[in-house]
Amino acid sequence: xxxxxxxxxxxxxxxxxxxxxxxxxxxxxxxxxxxxxxxxxxxxxxxxxxxxxxxxxxxxxxxxxxxxxxxxxxxxxxxxxxxxxxxxxxxxxxxxxxxxxxxxxxxxxxxxxxxxxxxxxxxxxxxxxxxxxxxxxxxxxxxxxxxxxxxxxxxxxxxxxxxxxxxxxxxxxxxxxxxxxxxxxxxxxxxxxxxxxxxxxxxxxxxxxxxxxxxxxxxxxxxxxxxxxxxxxxxxxxxxxxxxxxxxxxxxxxxxxxxxxxxxxxxxxxxxxxxxxxxxxxxxxxxxxxxxxxxxxxxxxxxxxxxxxxxxxxxxxxxxxxxxxxxxxxxxxxxx
Numbered sequence: 001x002x003x004x005x006x007x008x009x010x011x012x013x014x015x016x017x018x019x020x021x022x023x024x025x026x027x028x029x030x031x032x033x034x035x036x037x038x039x040x041x042x043x044x045x046x047x048x049x050x051x052x053x054x055x056x057x058x059x060x061x062x063x064x065x066x067x068x069x070x071x072x073x074x075x076x077x078x079x080x081x082x083x084x085x086x087x088x089x090x091x092x093x094x095x096x097x098x099x100x101x102x103x104x105x106x107x108x109x110x111x112x113x114x115x116x117x118x119x120x121x122x123x124x125x126x127x128x129x130x131x132x133x134x135x136x137x138x139x140x141x142x143x144x145x146x147x148x149x150x151x152x153x154x155x156x157x158x159x160x161x162x163x164x165x166x167x168x169x170x171x172x173x174x175x176x177x178x179x180x181x182x183x184x185x186x187x188x189x190x191x192x193x194x195x196x197x198x199x200x201x202x203x204x205x206x207x208x209x210x211x212x213x214x215x216x217x218x219x220x221x222x223x224x225x226x227x228x229x230x231x232x233x234x235x236x237x238x239x240x241x242x243x244x245x246x247x248x249x250x251x252x253x254x255x256x257x258x259x260x261x262x263x264x265x266x267x268x269x270x271x272x273x274x275x276x277x278x279x280x281x282x283x284x285x286x287x288x289x290x291x292x293x294x295x296x297x298x299x300x301x302x303x304x305x306x307x308x309x310x311x312x313x314x315x316x317x318x319x320x321x322x323x324x325x326x327x328x329x330x331x332x333x334x335x336x
Contacts, residue, residue, distance in 0.1 A: 058187070062185065066280045066283060069276060070280070072206065076136050086120075087258065094116075094248060094255070120149070120232055124149045124155070127147045127228070128145055128146060137209065137210030138158070139211075139212075155228050157174065162229060163216075178216070183198045183203035185204075187283060190202045212265075215227060223254050227255070227258035230254050230255045
């Protein structure tokens with residue numbers, strides 16, 4: 001049976017096209033370092049890669065949230081330590097005022113009172129500190145100036161007098177604001193309960209109402225439960241013409257009590273910081289593991305890919321040589 005030259009050339013061209021296609025694919029893999037360029041080339045790997053990348057995106061979002069919260073809490077802790085130092089400074093100056101001849105000298109007491117009022121104003125400024133355009137101690141209202149101190153010494157939190165009588169509507173409002181929560185998802189499966197409220201065990205509360213650790217209302221003796229107001233009341237006593245050192249003690253005791261509460265909150269912040277660091281480490285480990293899986297799913301072993309490319313290149317060159325022989329033989333037969 002005679003095989004025509006046309007038939008030989010058709011089969012040869014078909015084979016050469018297939019070899020060239022394989023070479024092109026091998027070259028593309030080396031250049032892109034990817035197992036496939038279209039999902040249709042490997043549907044199973046493409047579907048797996050999609051799931052992995054979606055999980056990676058979530059993990060990166062959680063990690064970003066943790067890092068933002070860490071930065072916020074670092075600033076909160078710094079401000080609270082500063083406020084604690086201010087309280088300590090006021091306590092020291094109060095002791096200076098009742099010791100020696102200063103207690104009998106109204107002008108000297110006024111000087112100390114003025115210094116205490118300056119510290120009080122500085123503390124309020126610290127309480128109005130911002131981080132990335134949001135007030136640290138505003139609770140759920142991060143865009144509204146939280147604390148304001150009037151010229152007559154009245155301190156308000158979001159417009160409400162912090163010395164509101166116990167049981168009053170203002171006191172109840174302050175109580176509610178002190179328990180405000182803002183939840184953020186850190187990768188613990190944030191979910192809602194039957195009342196469409198965030199399950200507290202599934203999310204992290206980033207709200208830090210300053211009124212919560214500074215105190216509000218008054219105790220049974222009428223002394224303010226608020227650290228900043230107590231500073232002002234100490235200054236008022238020192239400025240009084242009828243000054244009596246014994247009148248100052250309940251206020252300095254109250255000051256220390258409120259300062260201790262601030263330090264307790266700083267300690268709690270330390271525990272929270274440890275929790276955030278552990279959460280960050282866990283998420284970074286997850287990110288590392290997911291990245292390895294994505295590499296294994298989407299990307300090739302470069303050494304094997306180069307070897308395959310060289311083999312395909314060799315096959316292509318061999319095909320060209322074979323084609324040259326076929327063409328030469330066919331031409332000689334034609335001449336005969």
